[in-house]
Amino acid sequence: MELCRVQENMKLDISEELIRRFDVSGPRYTSYPTADRFHPQFTEAHYRSCLAQRGSGLEEREKAALSLYIHIPFCASLCYYCACNKVITKHREQSATYLQYLDKELQLVLQNLPQREKISQLHLGGGTPTFLSLEEMRGLMNNLRTHFDFADDAEISIEIDPRTVQENSLHELAALGFNRASLGVQDFDTDVQKAVNRIQSFAMVENCMNGCREAGLGSVNFDLIYGLPKQNLGSFAKTLEQVISLAPARIALYNYAHLPTRFKSQRRIDAYELPSADQRLQIFLMSLRRLQEAGYVYIGLDHFSRSDDSLAQASLDHSLHRNFQGYTTRSECDLIALGVSAIGKIADAYVQNTRDLPAYYSALDAGNLPVEKGYHLQKDDVLRGELIMQLMCARDLIFSDFEEAYGIDFKTYFALEMRIMASYADAGLVELKEDRLVVTRKGRFFVRALSMVFDTFLQQKTEAQYSKLI
Numbered sequence: 001m002e003l004c005r006v007q008e009n010m011k012l013d014i015s016e017e018l019i020r021r022f023d024v025s026g027p028r029y030t031s032y033p034t035a036d037r038f039h040p041q042f043t044e045a046h047y048r049s050c051l052a053q054r055g056s057g058l059e060e061r062e063k064a065a066l067s068l069y070i071h072i073p074f075c076a077s078l079c080y081y082c083a084c085n086k087v088i089t090k091h092r093e094q095s096a097t098y099l100q101y102l103d104k105e106l107q108l109v110l111q112n113l114p115q116r117e118k119i120s121q122l123h124l125g126g127g128t129p130t131f132l133s134l135e136e137m138r139g140l141m142n143n144l145r146t147h148f149d150f151a152d153d154a155e156i157s158i159e160i161d162p163r164t165v166q167e168n169s170l171h172e173l174a175a176l177g178f179n180r181a182s183l184g185v186q187d188f189d190t191d192v193q194k195a196v197n198r199i200q201s202f203a204m205v206e207n208c209m210n211g212c213r214e215a216g217l218g219s220v221n222f223d224l225i226y227g228l229p230k231q232n233l234g235s236f237a238k239t240l241e242q243v244i245s246l247a248p249a250r251i252a253l254y255n256y257a258h259l260p261t262r263f264k265s266q267r268r269i270d271a272y273e274l275p276s277a278d279q280r281l282q283i284f285l286m287s288l289r290r291l292q293e294a295g296y297v298y299i300g301l302d303h304f305s306r307s308d309d310s311l312a313q314a315s316l317d318h319s320l321h322r323n324f325q326g327y328t329t330r331s332e333c334d335l336i337a338l339g340v341s342a343i344g345k346i347a348d349a350y351v352q353n354t355r356d357l358p359a360y361y362s363a364l365d366a367g368n369l370p371v372e373k374g375y376h377l378q379k380d381d382v383l384r385g386e387l388i389m390q391l392m393c394a395r396d397l398i399f400s401d402f403e404e405a406y407g408i409d410f411k412t413y414f415a416l417e418m419r420i421m422a423s424y425a426d427a428g429l430v431e432l433k434e435d436r437l438v439v440t441r442k443g444r445f446f447v448r449a450l451s452m453v454f455d456t457f458l459q460q461k462t463e464a465q466y467s468k469l470i
């Protein structure tokens, strides 16, 4: 019954004309303001005081739940399309040193937290978390469990590189408590794989997927990328069929943004081998159609989920949320982030660690938290952040909710934004009602553009370059 409801609601079609008109470059809004607005006047002293005040004045049940993010920056080889903060190395011993420093950072965080905490989510990202040996992974998880309690239903997830994980290690990961996995797949075509220096056969990914299932890492996400060199409509259609045959619960279909002046590794990509803008559009439209035919629900931005997955259910009943990993079924938490370049959030502050590994080590050697920058949210930021999350997740803004929570008159406070929204309403992307603004099914593709209308920071200059949906 529930499945039928999801499937009835999932068919979305979108015209080329609308995409050409409204697909703008913009942030993905995994935070508001976005990380390029964080500044160095936010120091480690500020972060210490945020940690010390976590939950102060609140009953235990009123405290925001707590998540952990751990960044493992190492990768054994370079994927040319990569825009992540990573360290390419063949020296396996580097991870042992890094884990010692992660522990130093953890101890400093613990010294500042007022009490022992319960963790509702843990995510290991990178880089390549599976660069760690099993022994190291065991040590890391034991260390975390020594210092934190984990909720019985905690979501414990890890990014897996199918090239660096053995089938038997998946059982070990499950035994350590991991219950979600995200696999970097990108594209199965061998010419594309050669052009981006990431060779992994279908059999390798299939084994990894089967291993995840057998081990009990039930909900598996695949990351795919379109717009890579040597890709074309036919080759990507074939990749998609192979992906569908493995039936991952979730799929993130990212658009490759070629920014070689900003990301050095991308200079190894021959721009002449990239598909044209029109080819990318056709690849996206084909993928959208084919994934829906295969039973996937379009969640928003680059995300799809199988109709029996909890993300599809959450999309249907408007209970989706967004965090630094993208769409989630879990409500917003405080987030302690450990490791080089990691971004956390405690109450009304965002904090980001240094992106440079030697600087990360030096700060910890000096007994300091390795904070590079951060941001204290003002009331207007909280209001706009909440509004943008509502647009992206519930897709329904009820004006009175904001008026009660923030003491504003919605239509007066957002007079300019509502005038702009009228043009989106004319194009059929939103419906403007007396008491609310509703994102239509078509509008779901353009939530990034809709959100940007409410982003005051976009009127200020930034060096950030954002990607487009297509």
Ligand code: SF4
Pocket (backbone or CB within 6 Å): 074, 075, 077, 078, 079, 082, 083, 084, 086, 126, 127, 128, 161, 184
């Ligand atoms: S795409 Fe992933 S595995 Fe490849 S270099 Fe970047 S972080 Fe490492």
